[in-house]
Amino acid sequence: MRIEEKIVAQIQSALKELFSVEAESGKLSLQPTRKEFEGDFTLVVFPFVKLARKSPEETARLIGEYVKENMDEIQSFNIIKGFLNFALHDKVWTGFLSDAVAEKEYGVAKRDDTDVSVVEYSSPNTNKPLHLGHIRNNLLGYSIAQIMEASGKKTIKVNLVNDRGIHICKSMVAWIKWGNGETPESTGKKGDKLVGDYYVRFETELRKEAQALKDSHNYDDDIARNNAPLMVEAREMLRSWEKGDEETVKVWKMMNQWVYKGFDSTYQRLGVSFEKIYYESDTYLLGKEIVLEGLEKGFLFKKEDGSIWADLTDEGLDQKLLLRADGTSVYMTQDIGTAQLRFDDYNATQMIYVVGNEQNYHFDVLKKVLKKLGKEYSDSLYHLSYGMVELPQGKMKSREGTVVDADDLMDEMYSTARKTTEELGKVEGFTEEEKENLFDTIGLGALKYFILKVDPKKNMLFNPAESIDFNGNTGPFIQYTHARIRSILRKAAEKGLMEKEFDSTVVTLNDKEKQLLKTLYAFPQTIRQAASEMSPAMIANYVYDLAKEFNQFYHEHSVLNEPDLNISLFRVQLSLLTAGVVKTAMGLLGINVPERM
C-alpha cells in the first residue's frame, strides 16, 4: 500500500471518529507538500471545517494528532492556515529507495495481457516523403505506445499505409511520361524522394495545363484542373488499377516498394517501429461488406441514385456518404473496414488513432457510424488528436518550398550535435563509431524532446532558423545529467561501492536528497497519469524536473567524496535509481541516453 493511501485511510477514520463525518473519497485528496513548506504530504481541511464545526486550525490539529498517533511513519505535522502538512520519518524515504532499487525496472507496471490497446500512427501516403508533421505523429504514436505498455497494457503498434488512390496514380503517370526508367538505384536517390519528385512534377505540369485551359476556354479553376489531360490520365490509371490491369499494377508495386524502402530507413533512424502494417489496398473492400450489411439491417439508407448513407442528424451531425452510387468506397468506408479488422485481429479493448486535429470531424463521424452499425467496440475508439507543427510564417506549404523534410531535419540535428560536442571538447578518447552514435543520440534526443514536451493537443511552433537548443529544458540537458550520474557510478563500481547496502536507519536526509526521493517516488503515478491522458509531455516534464533536482543535489553534495561511508553508499543508491528513472522515462519518449557525453 502506498504511503499516501495509508494516510488517507487514517484521515477517513479520524473524520469519522472525531466529527462523525463520512468522508467522500473525492474530497479527500492528499497532495505533495509544496517545496516552500515543511512536510511531505498535505491535506486541505477547508472542505471539512463546516462539518467539523471548528476553525480550520483546530480541525487540522485534531486530524493531525489522530493520524500521527496511529501511524508510525509520521514524524510530525504542522498547520498553516487550513493546510495540514505531514512530515514522514526519513527512514520511510530511505526505505522506499532500497525497495525501488531492488525492482527490476522501477516505475514500470506488470503487464496485463487481457487489456490490449492498438495504437495506429504514422499512416503515410505513398506519394511523398515524410516531413516534420509526420515526425510529430510518429514520435507521439511511438511514445504513447511505450507509455501505455509501461502502465500495464499490452500494446500493439500498427501502421496503416495509404498505398492506393489518385495521389499515387499521379506519381505513376509522371514517372511513366518523364521518368525514362529512372530508379532509386540509377539515380542514387531515396525511393520516397524519387516518387515525391514525380508527384511534384505532375502537379507542376498539371497547373500549366489547367492554366492553358482557363485561358482558352475560360474555365473555373476546378473545372480546368479536372479536365486537364494529365488529370484525365491519372483517373484513367486509377480505374485501370482497380480493374487489376497487369502493367499498371506492376508499376504501382514497383514504385510503392521504392517508397517503403525509403520510409523504412526514415523510421529506423527515427527509432519507431510497428508490430503490424496494414495496407489500404488490402483492406479497402472490407468496409463495403459492413456497409452493405448495415443497409440490410436497416441501420443505413439508400438514395435514389443508389448511394448509401448514414443518417446522423439525431446525433447533431449531418448525413454521411458511405458508398458511392457506382459502388466504390470512400475514406470513411475504408476506416470502418480497418476498425473491424483491427478489432478482430487483436480483440482490442482500446483502439487509438494518432491523427492530426484536422480530422477531428472524421473520427467523430466514424465513431458514430460504427455505433449506428451496432458495433459494440465503437466506444473503445479514441482519436488522439494532435495540433499542427507551424513555422514562423505559418503552415508548411509544399508550393512555397517550406516543407521541412524529415531526413534533412535529422541530418541537421546530427550536424549541430557534432559541432556543439566538438566545440565543448567532449569526445576525446571516443572511437569514430562511438562519436557517430553519440551525435545521433544527442541530435535526435534534442529533436524528440523538443517535440514531445509540448502538450499534444496544442499547435506548436518550430523555427528552422534557430536550431533546437541544447541547454536548459532540452533533451541534451537530461542526457547530460544521465551521463554525469553514470560517470559517478562507474567510479563507485571501481571503488567497490555498488554492492554494499547502506543502513537506512542512520541516514539523515538533507533537503536535496529528500526532494530527489520525493520526485523519484512520483514516477509510477506519473506514468499512470501520462497513460490515462495519453500525454508524453507529462513524462517529458517529469524527467526534466527530476534531472534538475539531481543537478542541484549534485552541485551541493558529493557522492564519492563524502567522508561518512554510509551516507556515501546511500547517495550511490540514490544516484543509481535516478539514472535508472531518467533512462526509463526517456525510453518512454523514444530517446536514448548516453553513458558519456
Next chain:
RNA sequence: GGUUCCGUAGCUCAGCUGGAUAGAGCAACAGCCUUCUAAGCUGUGGGUCGCAGGUUCGAAUCCUGCCGGAAUCACCA
C-alpha cells in the same frame, strides 16, 4: 455561420481531477570550475493568467457571454 481546440513573462512552454506567494527554459544582466563532466549551478529584472460576469471558504483551472487565433463542416484522403 455551425462545431471543436487554443489564448499564461519579450520568445518557447509547464501549471494534474479547483487549494498556500502563478513556474521553467531561452534571451538580458551579475556571480560560481585546485572538489564526482560548467551541455551544469546560484542570483536579478520581467505577469491586468485574452476581456467581463458567475459558482465557491478559495478560480490560471469549473460555467456563461464576448474578443483574438487555428482546424473542420467533400461522392479528397
